[in-house]
Amino acid sequence: MILRLGSIIRKEFIQILRDPRTLAIILVIPIMQLFLLGYAATTDIKNVPLGVWDQSRSPESRALLDAFRSANYFNIAYQVGSQDEERSLIEMGRVRGVLIIPPDYAVHVAHGDAQVSMILDGSDATAGSTALSAAQLIGQAYATSVISDQTALTGRPVTTKPPVEVRTQVWYNPDLVSAYFMIPGVIGMILYAIASILTATTIVRERERGTIEQLIVTPIRSWELVVGKILPYVIVSFLDTFEVLIIGHWWFAIPIRGDLGLILLTSGLLLLSSLGIGLLASTIANTQQEAYLTVWLTLLPSIFLSGFFFPLEAMPPFLQAVAYAIPLRYYLIIIRALLIKGVGLSAIQNEVIALAIFGVVIMGLAAMRFRKRLD
């Protein structure tokens, strides 16, 4: 029995190593996802091209521009001299925004009620909003330094109102690093998507290529076949988890504050669900393509409703209710809490229990159905 199981596992590993497609899914896709989501799917801004219309041309205005330059958010690309120029630069997309410093800026700084205005290209709402927030932050930081300068010169108490005000609307905190939110999610995605897709296709491949017929007439029992075929992918999934954790930690500086044992345990619970989904899909599908599509049908809603991209709290109540049926939802809460907040088991016990129940139920269903299909 152990020998049989060992043979299946060894065979499966040989096949994994010889199949470029499977290898690519295992090795490349996690890294691709990690970097894509770590960099591209970020709402942080950097080096946004900015035009400046400095009507003040005073030491005060130059100091403000220095502050903009030194914070990496903006790249001051153009000096603007007229409204027409300002409009054409934005229209042509040369700049994302124009900072206008009024002629009386220096005077107002002295009075403590300076204002500058910022015109932003709103066609990309997210980037625009973030740029606004960043501009506001720079303004505030600069204002603070102005205040301390004044205090040192005059010896008067600090005025409550900052002397420079960049008029912006704050709705997003630019200090939030998106990667902190995304990368724990990538771990969940990989455990969920890769494990279920690989499990479904590896089992369906036996049916598609007719090899299942040879397996059926051997003394292999159906549970041995399932375990023997799934176990390599459990190992592979954990390797992928480590891969993402390590790159996430060293490259994106994601903290790993929680207990590693707990991370592995809860990851194992999620794997139970995803392997079960893959196994279920394999009992429905007859070709690898069908299996792949079947798994994706369940994966897509899972990804969007699990809070992977969008915070659960922002969803309408109906979708929030649906999300309770998605195992990945619980895992994402768990893994984010474990990595970023470093909580213990007590803080996440409800999610862990829910995840365990899902895992056992899905796997149980799959195992039952699989037995029938072998006949």
Place this chain on the structure above:
Amino acid sequence: MPDADFLIDSTNLVRYFGETHAVDGVSIHIKAGEIYGLVGSDGAGKTTTVRLLCGALRPDSGDISVAGYDVQKRTEQARSQLGYLSQRFSLYEDLTVLENIRFFAEVRGMKSNEWYPRCMEILEFVGLANFKDRRAGQLSGGMKQKLGLASALVTRPRVLLLDEPTTGVDPVTRQDFWQLLIKLVSAPLTPDPSLNIGSGSRSTPEAIGGEGEGVAVLISTPYMDEAVRCHRVGFMRHGKIIAEGTPSELRAMLKDRVLELSGTPIKGLRAIAQKDADVDDVCAFGDRLHLRVKQDKAQVVIDRLPLEIQSQGAQVNHLRSIPAQLEDVFIYLSEQSYE
């Protein structure tokens, strides 16, 4: 109780697929050293029968025992005595020849100290020893079938079930394949002293199976020239075995009822022959026609038909009684079963 003489002993197998009687009351009994041919057209139920016998499908009713083990109750023991080669090549194309054989040897319970010499022996037997490190996917069609046979034989099964193993294989390879089968049933692999496989197999020869006696082979085939090679043949139609016997027994069913006609033009001859009241059927065999005539009417037809043909301006080269070929019998049987 299963008869100990029969390595395959199946009674009254029935299997439905929805409304279709895929297999409808099939009984097959095969002894050691016997090659049994299951013949019939596509959809006759051959593959379903073979799958029932090896336990890949469950029958809706009926009993099967393989080497004395009930396939449904003692599945594992029965399967350990069973080699099965399915119609489609169904080994792992991304594994090498040796890896494939090793895998099937191991999952059938062969110990790690046994599999290597046994695998090499079996590869030698089927003539694939030089290709042991080649990926199965890169083998030719014939070599794939040999590999399939090798992996079915590696654990020395006493029963071999082959589902159309030579379909789509070139004639030379088919010939090779049959030589292997004949060697297998007449002179089993295992007694060869040079092939002594370690101590494990010595102590429990019966458990390994096949020692000292031949293997029972069931082969399904659509080819008549292969059916002739079998010791016994069962002809399947619509899920039933409608005739069974040695090839000569089957051919005797049409003793003195087949005439061979040649002449010109062949089309015209055919039309004239079909009109004869005592001719049941006309079949083209190359440039000749086979006429199946009613019982005891051969001489009547031989006397009458050439005159009729000449009177219509066609020409007869010869018309004579010939021994029936299996193909004649099967065409005859196919028509019978419609009635």
